[in-house]
Amino acid sequence: MDRFEKRFYPEEEYHKPEVVKEAIWLGHEAIQKAPKLEGVPTGVEGLDNLFFRAEIDSKTGKVQKKPLGGIPRYAVINLTGVSDTGKSLMAEQIAIKRASEGEKVVFITVESPAPFVALGLKERAAAMGLKFEEFEDNIIMLDAASNHKIRNNLPDMFETLAYVYRTYKPRFTIIDSITGLFEAKEMLARQIVRQFFNFMKKWYQTAIFVSQKRSGHEELSAEAAGGYAVSHIVDCTFVMAKELVLTQYQAKLYGAEIGDLVRFFRIDGCRLCGHDTKLHLMEITDLGLVKIGPTLSEARKRKFLRKEETNTPPA
Ligand SMILES: Nc1ncnc2c1ncn2[C@@H]1O[C@H](COP(=O)(O)OP(=O)(O)OP(=O)(O)O)[C@@H](O)[C@H]1O
Numbered sequence: 001m002d003r004f005e006k007r008f009y010p011e012e013e014y015h016k017p018e019v020v021k022e023a024i025w026l027g028h029e030a031i032q033k034a035p036k037l038e039g040v041p042t043g044v045e046g047l048d049n050l051f052f053r054a055e056i057d058s059k060t061g062k063v064q065k066k067p068l069g070g071i072p073r074y075a076v077i078n079l080t081g082v083s084d085t086g087k088s089l090m091a092e093q094i095a096i097k098r099a100s101e102g103e104k105v106v107f108i109t110v111e112s113p114a115p116f117v118a119l120g121l122k123e124r125a126a127a128m129g130l131k132f133e134e135f136e137d138n139i140i141m142l143d144a145a146s147n148h149k150i151r152n153n154l155p156d157m158f159e160t161l162a163y164v165y166r167t168y169k170p171r172f173t174i175i176d177s178i179t180g181l182f183e184a185k186e187m188l189a190r191q192i193v194r195q196f197f198n199f200m201k202k203w204y205q206t207a208i209f210v211s212q213k214r215s216g217h218e219e220l221s222a223e224a225a226g227g228y229a230v231s232h233i234v235d236c237t238f239v240m241a242k243e244l245v246l247t248q249y250q251a252k253l254y255g256a257e258i259g260d261l262v263r264f265f266r267i268d269g270c271r272l273c274g275h276d277t278k279l280h281l282m283e284i285t286d287l288g289l290v291k292i293g294p295t296l297s298e299a300r301k302r303k304f305l306r307k308e309e310t311n312t313p314p315a
């Protein structure tokens with residue numbers, strides 16, 4: 001060890017620097033191992049057409065924006081919002097859609113015991129016009145709400161999860177919610193989320209981590225419990241929000257009536273593909289289905305045009 005190295009390394013940590021060739025990839029080597037960029041249909045009306053990829057037209061040579069037709073495969077998505085914004089409904093809806101298409105889905109439930117989640121899933125399926133019995137075993141629930149061993153002990157959680165991945169070969173994982181796994185220890189959020197993120201990548205999962213916002217967080221930001229820990233680590237963030245219309249200004253802005261509850265959805269970022277960035281109106285139907293509506297500006301325009309039509313006196 002020379003004098004320079006001595007200054008920076010404690011004796012016991014020092015080893016002679018060596019070239020780690022396994023960490024070096026040429027472009028063609030990395031791309032050979034890269035997964036294909038494809039869309040995973042979600043069953044959520046209006047969501048799948050918000051993701052794009054670039055394609056070069058073979059005839060004209062021009063770059064075209066191609067819809068992906070779903071959320072990007074292998075993405076780990078943070079789905080955040082305050083309480084009652086529709087996060088669990090959307091997560092369940094996506095689980096049902098994937099399972100009904102023959103894919104195995106792991107549902108890690110941290111808030112509600114497995115039988116209650118199953119009830120919700122069955123309801124979601126019925127609302128989507130699907131028979132839960134026909135694909136019920138495509139959903140594998142991991143009950144961290146009732147089982148404190150997997151909830152509080154991450155090595156047990158990962159061992160169980162690895163067993164589930166080996167046994168059932170799922171391609172999709174939902175955690176509702178990741179926040180519940182660092183309750184009362186939010187300073188560990190980054191570390192916990194990072195471990196789950198790496199685990200999803202290792203097992204080639206497309207994943208949704210539901211995360212809860214605290215009342216102090218700005219409603220439409222990606223910030224959630226644990227600060228920006230979740231959104232910094234994951235590939236994409238979806239934000240859901242709601243607002244009660246109480247003033248004329250809000251009513252005009254949202255094209256709504258006073259007393260209406262308006263819901264919003266936006267994609268805060270996605271590092272795997274191109275995506276829509278606008279603020280969308282969102283709806284939760286009476287049967288508990290989430291639908292992504294038009295952008296706020298489109299909705300205002302439509303409302304304006306409808307008003308114009310009704311105000312025009314008959315010729
Ligand atoms: N089965 C249902 N049928 C109709 N509407 C429902 C149904 N379940 C929930 N809702 C409505 O959707 C809203 C959002 O519910 P959801 O459980 O998805 O919220 P969340 O964002 O997961 O909240 P939390 O952070 O508290 O878990 C509810 O407040 C309710 O108004």
Ligand SMILES: [Mg+2]
Nearest residue numbers: 087088089111
């Ligand atoms: Mg919920």
